[in-house]
Amino acid sequence: MTQQRKAVALISGGLDSMLAAKTVMEQGIHVEGINFFTGFCVEGHTHAIRDKDRAKPKRNNALWVAEQLGIKLHIVDVIEEYKKVLINPKHGYGAHLNPCLDCKIFMVNRAKQWLAENQFDFIITGEVIGQRPMSQRKNTMPIIAKQSGADDLLLRPLCAKNLPETLPEREGWIDRDKLHDITGRSRKPQMAMAAQFGIDDYSQPAGGCCFLVDKNYTAKLVDLWQAQGSKDYELDDVMLLKVGRHIRPAAHFKLIVAREEGEGRFLQGYKKEYTSLLATSHNGPLVLLDGEASAEDLFLAAQITARFGQGREAEHVDVAITDKDGLERVVTVTPIPKAQFPKEWYI
Amino acid sequence: MTQHTLNTRRLLCPLPVIRTQDKVKSLQPGDVLEVVGTDPGIMQDIPAWCRINGHKVLDSHSADHEYVIVLEVGA
Numbered sequence: 001m002t003q004q005r006k007a008v009a010l011i012s013g014g015l016d017s018m019l020a021a022k023t024v025m026e027q028g029i030h031v032e033g034i035n036f037f038t039g040f041c042v043e044g045h046t047h048a049i050r051d052k053d054r055a056k057p058k059r060n061n062a063l064w065v066a067e068q069l070g071i072k073l074h075i076v077d078v079i080e081e082y083k084k085v086l087i088n089p090k091h092g093y094g095a096h097l098n099p100c101l102d103c104k105i106f107m108v109n110r111a112k113q114w115l116a117e118n119q120f121d122f123i124i125t126g127e128v129i130g131q132r133p134m135s136q137r138k139n140t141m142p143i144i145a146k147q148s149g150a151d152d153l154l155l156r157p158l159c160a161k162n163l164p165e166t167l168p169e170r171e172g173w174i175d176r177d178k179l180h181d182i183t184g185r186s187r188k189p190q191m192a193m194a195a196q197f198g199i200d201d202y203s204q205p206a207g208g209c210c211f212l213v214d215k216n217y218t219a220k221l222v223d224l225w226q227a228q229g230s231k232d233y234e235l236d237d238v239m240l241l242k243v244g245r246h247i248r249p250a251a252h253f254k255l256i257v258a259r260e261e262g263e264g265r266f267l268q269g270y271k272k273e274y275t276s277l278l279a280t281s282h283n284g285p286l287v288l289l290d291g292e293a294s295a296e297d298l299f300l301a302a303q304i305t306a307r308f309g310q311g312r313e314a315e316h317v318d319v320a321i322t323d324k325d326g327l328e329r330v331v332t333v334t335p336i337p338k339a340q341f342p343k344e345w346y347i
Numbered sequence: 348m349t350q351h352t353l354n355t356r357r358l359l360c361p362l363p364v365i366r367t368q369d370k371v372k373s374l375q376p377g378d379v380l381e382v383v384g385t386d387p388g389i390m391q392d393i394p395a396w397c398r399i400n401g402h403k404v405l406d407s408h409s410a411d412h413e414y415v416i417v418l419e420v421g422a
Contacts, residue, residue, distance in 0.1 A: 059395070060360055060364070063395040064395065067398060077362070
C-alpha cells in the first residue's frame with residue numbers, strides 16, 4: 001500500500017493559493033492550509049471597528065478558502081517573529097514598506113518548520129512567475145526556495161513547468177504533466193482554471209492583502225518610527241494606525257481622533273494606556289494623545305479636540321482631559337481656528 | 348466534559364480565531380468553550396473555523412457590542 005503523501009499549502013485567501021492547493025488535491029495528496037498573521041494582514045479590521053461597516057463584516061478569506069476546499073486551516077500568530085522581517089529586510093522594501101521577498105522567504109521557512117513538526121512531506125504556494133514585481137519573478141523563485149531552507153520541498157503548482165523539478169515530482173508523488181506553466185500578470189489563466197474547478201467566488205484584493213503596501217498606512221508607520229527614534233512597534237501600535245485621524249502638532253506627541261462612534265468605542269479600550277480628551281459641553285470625538293505632553297501641549301490638544309466636535313464654531317468648549325490613571329480635569333478652550341491648523345499636521 | 352471561557356475582547360480577527368485555536372488544543376473532545384469578543388467578525392469566523400476543524404457551535408449571541416460563541420470541541 002502506498003503511503004498517503006501530505007502537503008501544507010500557504011493559504012492567503014486569494015485565488016492563486018486556492019488553485020495551487022486544489023491542483024495538488026486533485027492528484028490525491030492530503031492537503032492542509034497554513035496562514036500567517038503578521039499584524040498587517042488586511043482582515044476587515046476597519047469593518048470591525050467602524051459603526052457604518054459593522055453590519056457587513058468582511059469574511060476571513062483564508063478560512064473561507066479552506067472551507068471551499070474542504071481542508072483544515074492552521075492560522076499562526078507570527079507578530080513577534082515578523083518584526084525582524086519588517087524592520088530590517090535583507091532584500092529591501094517595495095514601493096512602500098512592503099518587504100515582499102523577505103516576507104515570502106520568512107513564510108516558506110515557517111511552513112518548513114511546521115512541515116517537520118507535523119510530519120508532512122512538502123510545501124505548496126500559489127506563486128506565479130512574473131505575477132508580482134518584487135517577490136514573484138523568475139530570479140526570485142530560487143532565492144525563496146534556497147533562503148527559506150525549503151529547497152526542493154517547495155512546489156509551485158501554477159508555474160511548476162517553468163521551474164526545475166521538485167522532490168514531490170521526482171519521487172512520483174506528483175505528476176508534473178498535470179501541473180501548470182502560468183507566467184505574467186494576466187489573471188486570465190487563473191480565471192479559466194477557477195471556472196474549470198467550478199470556483200466562481202474568490203477574493204482578488206487590489207494591491208494584495210497587506211497594509212504595508214498602503215501609502216497612507218505606511219506614512220503613519222514611518223511617522224511612528226521617527227517619533228520614537230527607532231524602528232520598532234507593538235501590536236497595539238499596528239492596530240491604532242488603522243483607526244481615526246492621526247494628527248501630529250509637534251514631534252513629541254500626536255493625537256488620534258475617532259472619526260465616528262465605533263472608532264470612539266474602540267479607542268475607549270486604550271484609555272488606560274494613553275491620555276484621552278473628550279469635549280463635555282458639546283458632542284465630539286474621543287481623542288487619544290500619544291507621547292509626552294506639557295501643559296501647553298495639552299491645551300493645544302484640547303483646542304484640536306474642540307475643533308472636531310459640534311462646538312467647532314463655539315466661543316468656548318469644555319474639554320475633559322483624563323490621564324492614564326483615570327484622573328480627570330476640565331479645561332475651557334476656544335477651538336483652534338482653521339487658519340492655525342496646518343494641513344501638514346495630518347499624518 | 349468541562350466548561351471553559353476565553354476572553355478575546357479588544358482583539359480583532361483573526362486573533363480571536365487564533366486564540367480559540369490555541370485554547371482548543373489544550374481541551375478534550377466534548378469540552379465546551381465560550382468565546383467572548385468585541386469584534387463582530389467572530390460571529391462568522393469562529394463558526395467557519397469550527398466547521399473546517401470538526402468542532403460544533405452550540406450557541407451564538409450578541410448584546411451591548413459584545414459577541415459570544417459557545418462551541419463543543421470535536422474528536
